[in-house]
Each structure stands twice: as structure tokens, then as C-alpha cells.
Amino acid sequence: MDTNTSNxxxxxxxxxxxxxxxxxxxxxxxxxxxxxxxxGFLGPNGAGKSTTIKMLLGLTRPTAGKALxxxxxxxxxxxxxRRKVGYLAQDPRYYEHMTARQTLRYTARFFYQGPKDLIEAxxxxxxxxxxxxxxxxxxxxxxxxxxxxxxxxAQAQVNYPDxxxxxxxxxxxxxxxxxxxxxxxxTLRKHTTIFYSTHILDDVQRVSDRVAILNRGGxxxxxxxxxxxxxxxxSVVYNVTIKGSVSGAQARVARQPWxxxxxxxxxxxxxxxxxxxxxxxxxxxxxxRLILEDRSVSVKSFGRKTHNLEEVFLSMVGExxxx
Amino acid sequence: xxxxxxxxxxxxxxxxxxxxxxxxxxxxxxxxFGNMLRKELGQWWGTRTWWVQxxxxxxxxxxxxxxxxxxxxxxxxxxLQEVVQTFLPMSVGIIGxxxxxxxxxxxxxxxxxxxxxxxxxxxxxxxxxxxxKLLAYAIGFFVTAILIPSTIFYITMRALIPASLPLIxxxxxxGLVILGQLFYLTLTLMLGTxxxxxxxxxGIGIGFFMAGLLxxxxxxxxxxxxxxxxxxxxxxxxxxxxxxxxxWPVPIIATGIEIAVMTILALWRxxxxxx
Numbered sequence: 001m002d003t004n005t006s007n008x009x010x011x012x013x014x015x016x017x018x019x020x021x022x023x024x025x026x027x028x029x030x031x032x033x034x035x036x037x038x039x040g041f042l043g044p045n046g047a048g049k050s051t052t053i054k055m056l057l058g059l060t061r062p063t064a065g066k067a068l069x070x071x072x073x074x075x076x077x078x079x080x081x082r083r084k085v086g087y088l089a090q091d092p093r094y095y096e097h098m099t100a101r102q103t104l105r106y107t108a109r110f111f112y113q114g115p116k117d118l119i120e121a122x123x124x125x126x127x128x129x130x131x132x133x134x135x136x137x138x139x140x141x142x143x144x145x146x147x148x149x150x151x152x153x154a155q156a157q158v159n160y161p162d163x164x165x166x167x168x169x170x171x172x173x174x175x176x177x178x179x180x181x182x183x184x185x186x187t188l189r190k191h192t193t194i195f196y197s198t199h200i201l202d203d204v205q206r207v208s209d210r211v212a213i214l215n216r217g218g219x220x221x222x223x224x225x226x227x228x229x230x231x232x233x234x235s236v237v238y239n240v241t242i243k244g245s246v247s248g249a250q251a252r253v254a255r256q257p258w259x260x261x262x263x264x265x266x267x268x269x270x271x272x273x274x275x276x277x278x279x280x281x282x283x284x285x286x287x288x289r290l291i292l293e294d295r296s297v298s299v300k301s302f303g304r305k306t307h308n309l310e311e312v313f314l315s316m317v318g319e320x321x322x323x
Numbered sequence: 324x325x326x327x328x329x330x331x332x333x334x335x336x337x338x339x340x341x342x343x344x345x346x347x348x349x350x351x352x353x354x355x356f357g358n359m360l361r362k363e364l365g366q367w368w369g370t371r372t373w374w375v376q377x378x379x380x381x382x383x384x385x386x387x388x389x390x391x392x393x394x395x396x397x398x399x400x401x402x403l404q405e406v407v408q409t410f411l412p413m414s415v416g417i418i419g420x421x422x423x424x425x426x427x428x429x430x431x432x433x434x435x436x437x438x439x440x441x442x443x444x445x446x447x448x449x450x451x452x453x454x455x456k457l458l459a460y461a462i463g464f465f466v467t468a469i470l471i472p473s474t475i476f477y478i479t480m481r482a483l484i485p486a487s488l489p490l491i492x493x494x495x496x497x498g499l500v501i502l503g504q505l506f507y508l509t510l511t512l513m514l515g516t517x518x519x520x521x522x523x524x525x526g527i528g529i530g531f532f533m534a535g536l537l538x539x540x541x542x543x544x545x546x547x548x549x550x551x552x553x554x555x556x557x558x559x560x561x562x563x564x565x566x567x568x569x570x571w572p573v574p575i576i577a578t579g580i581e582i583a584v585m586t587i588l589a590l591w592r593x594x595x596x597x598x
């Protein structure tokens with residue numbers, strides 16, 4: 001396990017930029033991935049996720065900016081970086097004539113020169129991990145998409161990586177396979193940092209502790225997942241359900257400088273408010289008091305709205321796309 | 324994934340296992356060379372490739388020269404000259420063309436399939452990737468297309484023709500076959516780093532070979548000696564101890580320089596490849 005990272009960040013990018021023939025695939029990405037986190041990297045197709053991953057691995061060169069992995073520069077010390085990293089590509093490709101065992105042995109030998117028995121033991125362990133023991137000696141050309149993905153996960157871990165980079169690891173798996181991948185990721189959290197891109201927002205919400213959302217090559221948001229789900233800054237919303245004569249209370253609340261908008265909707269004799277606030281602390285402190293100044297009003301429920309990741313993602317990517 | 328808890332293990336076990344494994348220690352520019360060379364050699368010698376290649380070259384090169392030896396009714400010395408002048412120039416030419424055909428997909432195939440990107444995501448250097456291919460293919464062709472057919476040729480001709488064929492001059496001739504083969508090998512690998520499909524690689528490689536056959540007679544000597552095209556004639560002449568024009572070393576030196584330049588260009592271009 002590597003502990004030699006500044007501020008506990010395994011990946012640190014600074015204005016990382018990639019331009020292909022005048023088109024910005026990635027523009028000025030600033031990203032910090034904390035150690036032992038499961039970091040979800042989200043974005044629609046063409047957002048720049050795979051480009052970022054390829055740059056981190058030295059498969060393509062940044063046009064501008066820099067990135068450090070374990071404090072090593074990704075362009076100057078790429079080989080040293082790759083010694084500590086396990087990588088699963090979006091569409092993993094291997095030598096078709098090789099068997100799964102030969103592929104894992106070949107992968108292991110990029111990292112270890114011996115002893116042979118320990119390398120073989122590690123290969124066997126990885127075959128067990130992904131449930132390919134019974135297909136270990138068959139050529140890969142006969143493997144299904146799911147089996148290739150499993151082999152991909154095995155080869156990415158063969159070197160006990162300090163950082164696992166997974167590009168859409170569950171994209172081609174059935175629900176059972178997806179669940180298994182997520183379980184493996186959660187188990188590995190103790191030993192390694194996982195940086196993965198995905199389209200499957202349910203998976204991100206389940207296992208990630210930090211998320212970055214990328215759109216059109218730019219970073220839209222980066223935060224702990226709970227912070228994103230709770231909303232932050234201009235997107236904090238409170239749901240209030242009240243009964244009685246609400247017009248006075250509504251006017252009082254709407255006048256507050258920390259209230260950005262208030263929408264009201266009648267529902268079975270009660271009124272539901274959605275209050276968008278700019279200062280969550282002020283709202284927590286004052287909103288109920290302001291409503292209850294009027295004794296004819298009773299509050300049935302009050303709470304901060306929790307979003308699901310899909311809402312957050314669509315709203316952020318949607319807003320960004322309108323610009 | 325039925326054994327996650329068992330196989331992931333605890334941290335102590337993982338660290339203990341890691342401590343037992345010996346990390347690879349290679350210079351950065353040669354990172355992964357040994358592993359990739361072993362894999363490339365495995366593709367030659369661990370599959371049927373080696374005996375298929377050997378069979379093809381023996382049938383073509385030894386078959387034709389043996390037919391010449393058995394059908395020509397001239398004096399033994401003339402016959403020996405005839406078969407040597409058939410075998411060595413034919414070897415330089417046909418092996419060169421065979422090299423282009425066999426090697427055209429070596430780099431571009433891996434780029435297209437994505438296996439090159441996969442290998443380069445491991446601690447492997449791009450120069451090691453190219454050099455491992457170059458060495459493995461050079462060894463593969465040397466053994467199957469040059470060493471075995473040349474040995475068979477030498478033994479067969481000694482048995483069939485009652486005339487002396489000195490070994491050392493013959494080996495000089497074989498050396499030029501090796502040089503010609505290396506020229507077409509480095510040319511094809513270099514083209515593989517520049518192009519992303521096989522068409523231009525095969526077209527340029529075979530086109531260059533055919534241009535040699537068609538233009539050799541019309542080309543100014545100053546240009547001709549800077550190419551590998553005179554190598555077949557020089558190879559035959561050296562093997563038979565014939566008198567050669569004083570400039571005969573020039574195409575050898577020029578071809579050697581061209582091999583080095585094409586290797587450097589291949590390393591440079593592949594180093595800039597964007598996967």
C-alpha cells in the first residue's frame with residue numbers, strides 16, 4: 001500500500017487538457033481522488049471520461065496541464081505509475097489465441113519476475129476471484145462478453161494495485177455480474193483506491209463515496225456523494241407540508257434573503273412547499289420559526305430534499321448543456 | 324465470482340504474498356521487453372507457425388534449387404554456379420516479400436485489436452514493444468527461412484554436385500540474405516507504426532520489392548547502390564568468390580544504415596502513438 005501521497009490524494013490533476021484536431025476533448029480538469037476511496041467518474045458519452053483515463057495511464061498525451069498519481073508525473077514517470085495501477089478498459093481486448101491462464105500469467109510477468117510458483121498461485125487466485133477456474137485453459141476467442149469482463153477484472157488486480165482504474169467495469173454484465181463486480185469493489189476498498197467511470201448511476205450511488213461529473217470535457221461537479229444527493233449551494237431544497245392559512249407564512253418566508261424561490265402546491269387540504277435556499281444553515285435555523293409565528297398554521301413535515309443521483313446528474317448535465 | 328471473500332483475503336496475507344514476489348527490474352526504456360519477447364517467441368515456436376514457415380521455405384527455396392541441380396546437364400562447376408546463383412538471389416528476394424506479407428499485421432493488427440493499448444497500460448515501454456517484435460520476427464525468419472533452408476541447400480548440393488562449395492564464402496552470401504530480410508522486416512514494422520491499416524503496408528513493402536525487379540536495370544548506379552536491390556547479385560558473387568565491382572560494399576553499408584534508420588523511425592513513431 002502506498003502512503004506516499006500529498007494530502008492523501010492518489011490522483012491529482014491540474015488543468016489537464018486534451019485537444020484532438022482543435023476539438024477540446026477535455027478542458028482544464030482539476031481533480032483530486034482521495035486514498036482508499038471509491039471514486040465514481042460520471043458523464044454522458046463523449047464527456048471526456050475515457051480520454052482522462054487514457055491520459056492517466058500514459059496511453060495518450062495531455063495537450064496541456066499535468067497530473068500526478070502517487071506524486072509521480074503521468075508523462076515523465078508513466079512506467080512507475082503503471083507499476084502501481086491496475087486497469088480495466090471499457091472494451092477489454094486480449095490476445096485471442098491465449099487462454100485466460102496464459103493471459104493472467106503474461107500480465108503478472110510485467111510486474112513480477114518470479115518465483116514461478118508464487119506467480120502461478122496469484123494467477124490461480126485471480127481465476128478463482130472471477131470464477132473462471134473451469135475455463136482457465138480455453139482460448140479467449142471463445143469467451144462471452146461477460147467472461148472477458150471477468151478476465152479483465154482479474155488481470156487488473158493481478159499486481160495488487162494501489163490504484164484500480166476501471167472504465168465502465170459493469171457495462172456489459174448481467175445484473176448478477178454487476179452485483180458481483182460491485183461487491184468486489186467494496187471488498188477491495190480496504191486495500192486500494194478505485195477510480196471508475198460508469199453510466200450506471202444506481203451502481204455509483206451504491207458503492208461510491210465521492211463523485212465527479214464531467215460534461216463536454218469540463219468538470220461540472222466534484223463532491224462526496226452524500227453532499228451531492230443532499231444538494232449544495234444553490235441547489236439546496238426544503239420540502240415543507242403545512243395546514244391552515246398559509247398565505248402570511250408564505251409571504252414571510254419568501255421575503256428572506258436566503259430564499260431563492262418558493263413554490264406551493266395544494267394537496268388534500270394541505271399545502272406542499274418546495275423552498276430553494278442559498279443558505280442551508282439559515283434555513284434550518286429560521287424557517288420553522290417564521291412559519292409558526294402564525295398560530296393558525298401547523299407544520300406536518302419539514303425536511304431537506306434528498307435527490308437521487310440520476311436527478312442530480314441530469315440536472316447538472318442539463319444545465320451545463322444549455323450554456 | 325464465487326469466491327470473493329476467500330480470494331481477496333486479508334491484508335496480511337496479501338502483503339505476505341507480495342513480499343514473496345520479486346518485482347521486475349528493467350530499465351525504463353526496456354520495461355516489459357523480456358515478457359513481450361517471450362510472448363512473441365511463443366507465437367513462433369509454441370504454435371504451428373515455425374514448422375509451417377519452415378515447410379514453405381524449404382519447399383520453395385530448396386525445391387527450386389534441387390530441381391535446377393537435377394535437371395541441368397552442364398559441368399559440375401557450372402552447375403554449382405548455377406544453383407548458387409539461383410538459391411541466394413532467390414532467397415534475398417522471396418524471403419523479403421514473404422517477410423512483408425507475414426509481418427504486415429504485426430503492429431497494425433495490435434493497434435486495431437486494442438491489444439497494443441492493453442499491453443501499454445502495463446509497465447511496458449513502447450520501445451520494448453517494437454524491439455521485442457523486431458527480435459522475435461528476426462529470429463523466427465532467420466531459423467525457418469534462412470538457417471534451415473541454407474543448411475539443407477549446402478548439404479544437398481555437396482551430395483548432388485561433385486564440385487567444391489567453400490563454406491565461408493557461402494556464409495557471406497547467407498549473411499546478405501539475412502541483411503535483406505532485416506531490411507524488409509524493419510521496413511514493414513516501421514510502416515506498421517505509421518499506418519492504421521494493412522493495405523498501405525503491404526502495398527509499399529511489396530511495391531518496393533517489385534520496383535527493384537523492374538527498375539534495377541534502368542536506374543543510375545549512384546541511386547541503385549543506396550538501395551538493397553543489388554544485394555541478390557552481391558550475395559551470389561560473394562558465395563562463389565567471383566570478381567565484383569569495387570563498389571560492392573556500398574549497398575551492404577547503405578542497407579545497414581537504412582535498417583538502423585527505419586528502426587529509429589519505428590521507435591519514434593510508436594512512442595508518439597495515441598491509443
